Amino acid sequence: MSNWVRFEMDGAAGFGTLDGDGIAVHDGDMFASATATGEMVALDAVALLTPCVPGKFIALWNNSRSAAEKQELEQPEYPLFFLKPSTTYLAPSGVIRKPAAYDGRVIYEAELGIVIGKHVSNVDEAAAAAAIFGYTCVNDVTAMQLLNADPSFPQWARAKGFDTFGAFGPAIVTDTDISGSAIRAELNGRERQNYPVADLFMQPAEIVAKLSQSMTLEPGDLIACGTGPGALPMKPGATIDVIIDGIGTLSNSYED
DSSP states (O other): OOEEEEEEETTEEEEEEEETTEEEEEESOTTTTOEEEEEEEEGGGSEEOOSOOOSOEEEEESOBHHHHHHHTOOOOSSOEEEEEOGGGEEOTTOEEEOOTTOOSOEEOOEEEEEEEOSOBSSOOHHHHHHTEEEEEEEEEOEEGGGTTSSTTSOOHHHHHOSTTOEEEEEEEEOSOOOTTOEEEEEETTEEEEEEEGGGBSSOHHHHHHHHTTTSOBOTTOEEEOOOOSOOOBOOTTEEEEEEETTTEEEEEEEEO
C-alpha cells in the first residue's frame, strides 16, 4: 500500500509517497514510471495539492442504497453521472467558497473517489479493476437550490460546478481493500454522514467498466461514487471533514 500525494514547495510542484512525517519524493509519472529520488521532505514544510489533476472529474448520483430508499428512488441500471470542471478542484485545507451570486444552501457530500491509472475503453470488470490506481476522499459540494431552479432542465453542471466545489485528497491510496470501509462526514466535529462502501449500488470495478462504455478513461481521471444519506448545508466558518477508513481525512473550511 502506498499513499501518493502532490505538494508545493518553494513555488514548485512535486509528488511522492507519504513516509511517516515526510514525503519520499519521486520523479517521472505517478501512474506509469514513478521513481524514488532518495530525497525526503517534511510534511510541515510543504503545502499539499490535490493528489492528481484529473482530465475528467466524473461524479455519480443515486448510487447509495440507503439514500435511494429515503428518496424513494429505484436502483439505476447504468451510472447516473455529471462532470465537474477543473476549476472546482480544491486541495486539502483549501477553502470552499459560497458563490457570490447565490444565496441558497450549499451542502457537503462525502464520497469515495476512484482514481484511474490506465487508459480503458469498453472493458469488462476484471480489466476495470486492474485500471484502478487507487482511492481518495471526495467532497462533492452542491448549490442545492440551483438543481431544479428551471423545471425544464435539471442544472447538475451549474449546481456542482462552481469554483472550489470539488475538494479531494489528501492522498491516493493504492493496493488497499476498501470493501469493508465506512465513509463519514463530520461537520464542525459532529458526525453527520456514516455509510459503508457496501451501501453503494455499484461497486468500483462495475462503475469503471460501465463508464468506459461511454468514454475513454485516462490516468488521473477521478470518479466520485455518489453519497449516502446525511448531506446537509454548511454555514460560513464551518469545517467539514470527509473520513474514509484506510484512506484518510480530507479537511476543508467553508466561507462566504
